[in-house]
Amino acid sequence: MEISPLSQTGYVVLGLVSRRPTAGHELARFAEISIKNFFPLTRSHIYTELEKLEGLGLLSSTEVTQDRLPTKRVYSITDEGESVLSQWLEEAPVEEEKDRCPLLVRVFFGERLSSERLTTLLDDYEEAARARWDWYAGFVDQLVDEPEYGFPRLTAIFGVKREQAKLDFVAEARALLPELIKASNDA
Amino acid sequence: MEISPLSQTGYVVLGLVSRRPTAGHELARFAEISIKNFFPLTRSHIYTELEKLEGLGLLSSTEVTQDRLPTKRVYSITDEGESVLSQWLEEAPVEEEKDRCPLLVRVFFGERLSSERLTTLLDDYEEAARARWDWYAGFVDQLVDEPEYGFPRLTAIFGVKREQAKLDFVAEARALLPELIKASNDA
DNA sequence: TTTGACATGTAAGCCGTTACATGATTTA
DNA sequence: TAAATCATGTAACGGCTTACATGTCAAA
Numbered sequence: 001m002e003i004s005p006l007s008q009t010g011y012v013v014l015g016l017v018s019r020r021p022t023a024g025h026e027l028a029r030f031a032e033i034s035i036k037n038f039f040p041l042t043r044s045h046i047y048t049e050l051e052k053l054e055g056l057g058l059l060s061s062t063e064v065t066q067d068r069l070p071t072k073r074v075y076s077i078t079d080e081g082e083s084v085l086s087q088w089l090e091e092a093p094v095e096e097e098k099d100r101c102p103l104l105v106r107v108f109f110g111e112r113l114s115s116e117r118l119t120t121l122l123d124d125y126e127e128a129a130r131a132r133w134d135w136y137a138g139f140v141d142q143l144v145d146e147p148e149y150g151f152p153r154l155t156a157i158f159g160v161k162r163e164q165a166k167l168d169f170v171a172e173a174r175a176l177l178p179e180l181i182k183a184s185n186d187a
Numbered sequence: 188m189e190i191s192p193l194s195q196t197g198y199v200v201l202g203l204v205s206r207r208p209t210a211g212h213e214l215a216r217f218a219e220i221s222i223k224n225f226f227p228l229t230r231s232h233i234y235t236e237l238e239k240l241e242g243l244g245l246l247s248s249t250e251v252t253q254d255r256l257p258t259k260r261v262y263s264i265t266d267e268g269e270s271v272l273s274q275w276l277e278e279a280p281v282e283e284e285k286d287r288c289p290l291l292v293r294v295f296f297g298e299r300l301s302s303e304r305l306t307t308l309l310d311d312y313e314e315a316a317r318a319r320w321d322w323y324a325g326f327v328d329q330l331v332d333e334p335e336y337g338f339p340r341l342t343a344i345f346g347v348k349r350e351q352a353k354l355d356f357v358a359e360a361r362a363l364l365p366e367l368i369k370a371s372n373d374a
Numbered sequence: 375t376t377t378g379a380c381a382t383g384t385a386a387g388c389c390g391t392t393a394c395a396t397g398a399t400t401t402a
Numbered sequence: 403t404a405a406a407t408c409a410t411g412t413a414a415c416g417g418c419t420t421a422c423a424t425g426t427c428a429a430a
Contacts, residue, residue, distance in 0.1 A: 110338035
């Protein structure tokens with residue numbers, strides 16, 4: 001059976017459900033501590049994708065009533081879902097990265113900025129990068145002896161390197177800033 | 188006069204037009220060689236943003252007929268546009284980065300992948316990173332003695348560091364891969 | 375006892391992409 | 403002379419976010 005290709009988000013949600021049957025809210029919480037850093041998802045979006053995937057027969061769902069909590073709808077992956085997911089992971093071309101960096105937009109228009117603004121922009125950016133660096137590094141550390149989380153751990157290693165690159169950039173930008181400001185004042 | 192906040196794209200287009208009066212197609216070509224790496228834009232989206240910004244009074248436009256080429260609509264920034272742009276650059280909080288990395292999604296689900304797939308994923312990723320590294324480095328080099336492009340040059344320096352981080356990651360991932368594959372076979 | 379957090383979802387609407395359209399100019 | 407490229411836009415649609423809704427539980 002031919003399936004029209006899903007969105008990236010569709011495959012990701014499928015992959016997350018494939019780990020074990022999950023309800024929307026729960027899945028969103030898991031996404032928040034696992035893939036958020038390289039594939040952010042909103043809770044609402046997850047709900048709509050779950051519904052769509054069920055409509056396509058890639059997931060099935062049952063309502064589960066809970067004591068003292070609202071009834072939830074738990075989704076499981078179907079055989080067809082497993083097959084679509086595996087094929088995507090194993091064969092689909094990797095999508096292009098199209099990242100936005102709001103800081104760099106400010107830097108690009110740096111001539112229009114006051115030197116105070118430039119300084120605080122770098123300071124804030126550095127602080128955020130440092131915080132994320134810590135978070136990733138802690139994750140890497142924590143999973144050092146858990147072989148079953150080797151691949152997730154590897155994604156955190158990526159995070160450390162990415163944040164380190166930002167920190168390196170801030171250092172170099174700070175060093176160049178005086179002459180950049182001077183040049184833009186001269187112009 | 189109160190202006191409802193624009194989208195990031197709106198401000199970026201405003202900023203690009205602020206450099207000099209520009210038509211849509213031309214602006215898209217410039218975006219391709221300047222901000223693409225940290226703020227990709229599609230041509231179509233640029234057209235719709237230009238129209239919207241004119242509707243808000245931040246840009247004005249005139250038709251310009253050309254010899255042997257279709258008539259184009261050239262946009263210029265208005266005084267109000269200048270003021271909105273400056274205020275955004277100088278005061279607006281910097282938006283959160285929400286980047287997707289399609290490669291890391293594959294890595295995250297690495298247990299489901301064949302070792303061949305994992306290897307070619309890393310190879311391809313490395314090759315792309317290396318190509319971009321070269322591109323950025325060339326840009327940095329080319330602008331080394333052009334003080335008026337100091338800030339754009341700084342964005343390319345960022346690019347070099349970002350791609351370098353990816354290359355470092357690939358190296359580390361390759362080193363870890365054998366034991367990751369072993370662990371996932373054992374499980 | 376009110377405020378905040380947890381839990382589960384729905385709906386409206388902008389953002390952004392892909393596909394469509396059209397004509398002139400160059401190239402094979 | 404057909405095919406590819408440049409140039410300039412338009413329109414439809416899906417993706418994704420923000421805001422809306424509702425009830426329970428814990429804490430101050």
